[in-house]
Amino acid sequence: xxxxxxxxxxxxxxxxxxxxxxxxxxxxxxxxxxxxxxxxxxxxxxxxxxxxxxxxxxxxxxxxxxxxxxxxxxxxxxxxxxxxxxxxxxxxxxxxxxxxxxxxxxxxxxxxxxxxxxxxxxxxxxxxxxxxxxxxxxxxxxxxxxxxxxxx
Amino acid sequence: xxxxxxxxxxxxxxxxxxxxxxxxxxxxxxxxxxxxxxxxxxxxxxxxxxxxxxxxxxxxxxxxxxxxxxxxxxxxxxxxxxxxxxxxxxxxxxxxxxxxxxxxxxxxxxxxxxxxxxxxxxxxxxxxxxxxxxxxxxxxxxxxxxxxxxxx
Numbered sequence: 342x343x344x345x346x347x348x349x350x351x352x353x354x355x356x357x358x359x360x361x362x363x364x365x366x367x368x369x370x371x372x373x374x375x376x377x378x379x380x381x382x383x384x385x386x387x388x389x390x391x392x393x394x395x396x397x398x399x400x401x402x403x404x405x406x407x408x409x410x411x412x413x414x415x416x417x418x419x420x421x422x423x424x425x426x427x428x429x430x431x432x433x434x435x436x437x438x439x440x441x442x443x444x445x446x447x448x449x450x451x452x453x454x455x456x457x458x459x460x461x462x463x464x465x466x467x468x469x470x471x472x473x474x475x476x477x478x479x480x481x482x483x484x485x486x487x488x489x490x491x492x493x
Numbered sequence: 494x495x496x497x498x499x500x501x502x503x504x505x506x507x508x509x510x511x512x513x514x515x516x517x518x519x520x521x522x523x524x525x526x527x528x529x530x531x532x533x534x535x536x537x538x539x540x541x542x543x544x545x546x547x548x549x550x551x552x553x554x555x556x557x558x559x560x561x562x563x564x565x566x567x568x569x570x571x572x573x574x575x576x577x578x579x580x581x582x583x584x585x586x587x588x589x590x591x592x593x594x595x596x597x598x599x600x601x602x603x604x605x606x607x608x609x610x611x612x613x614x615x616x617x618x619x620x621x622x623x624x625x626x627x628x629x630x631x632x633x634x635x636x637x638x639x640x641x642x643x644x645x
Binding site: 381382383386433436437438439440441442443444445447448451487488491492 | 588639
């Protein structure tokens with residue numbers, strides 16, 4: 342069952358993890374570099390969640406690389422359960438953060454340029470879009486691993 | 494495996510469905526009665542999603558009641574898969590709607606009474622809280638049913 346596509350220690354899992362790390366880094370950078378994100382609670386929430394998702398995805402990507410190169414296929418359900426719970430929690434938090442950011446950006450955009458200059462609004466929107474992509478890949482990882490646990 | 498707690502056609506599942514219907518109705522009423530919710534995209538989104546969640550939960554609650562009283566335990570994986578997918582989609586949408594509503598309410602509250610009179614703000618907050626509770630119960634139903642499918 343270790344060969345389930347997308348589950349931990351496969352090349353599909355590595356691709357998902359790299360995608361998560363990439364999109365969450367992009368979301369964090371679009372939101373935090375040269376933008377006063379700390380004026381809005383939702384934007385601070387997004388920055389915190391993306392700041393948690395980046396080390397989580399990177400660590401699991403390194404773990405996948407190690408497992409693929411050493412062909413080491415450990416069967417430890419406890420680790421799988423921890424990974425699935427971590428993925429689940431981060432996926433839910435990143436969906437909440439992305440939705441919150443998108444809704445606040447929409448409200449600011451409709452309030453006019455005094456609240457949201459076009460340069461900033463575009464970056465907020467890009468950041469929310471990257472967070473949604475990151476969430477999608479995290480859910481995919483989580484589902485593949487949950488399926489693997491259930492079929493033990 | 495039909496006896497999995499919380500899975501379709503058990504009394505635990507019926508309780509979860511009734512809770513979902515109750516909280517989503519409360520969320521819809523707090524948001525829509527005597528409040529101009531259509532001025533904000535996030536609030537419209539919440540009303541639409543709660544409007545979808547109420548008939549979904551009520552139908553499945555009726556299905557549970559019928560199964561419990563007639564002691565009819567059909568084994569049809571196709572129905573289970575449809576229920577799990579429906580629960581999943583509605584759970585994700587209700588989390589997104591609840592987060593969006595909460596973030597916009599927070600922004601309006603911090604903008605001062607001109608944008609959000611205390612009477613309205615309290616109702617927005619209550620509506621978001623009810624939507625979060627409804628989401629939590631939908632996720633629980635979805636997980637129990639997913640576990641049942643995986644263990645077929």
